[in-house]
Amino acid sequence: MDVINISMDGVLARKNGKKDCYYEWTVGFCQVKVGKCSMEVKGLDELFQDYFKKGMTAEEIDGSEMIRDVRKQNFIPEDIEDLYEEALKKEYKRYFESRKK
Known part of the structure; x- marks a missing residue:
């Protein structure tokens, strides 16, 4: 069996002197209730921000x-x-309503 050594600096990034998962800073996950299950959806907040900047209401989105x-x-x-x-x-719709106030 071969052992591969990986530097943790390649996996973790430093921010304010602390180590953390790098991807958490670049793309967030949101919990969404789909049917009876809670699902993690990657990049949803960023997508909603984009829709909101374009002035799209919940009713206008296909x-x-x-x-x-x-x-x-x-x-x-x-x-x-x-x-x-x-x-x-x-x-x-919930996102849009909270931002337009």
Whole structure:
């Protein structure tokens, strides 16, 4: 069996003198309730920020477009795509309402 030595500096990054996972600073995960399950969706906050900057309301967003955008960073099974679409639109509506105040 071969042993591979990997420097932790290659896995972890330093910020303010602390070590932490690098990817957590670049792309966040959001918990979304899809059907009866809580799912982690990568990059959702960034996507919602983009929609909001474009002035898109929850009613204007096409669910299939949102699924396509989320799939760029996440796996979404085709057989529950409708549940994801419903959950994502609901989350964006909540996001939009909280930002427009």
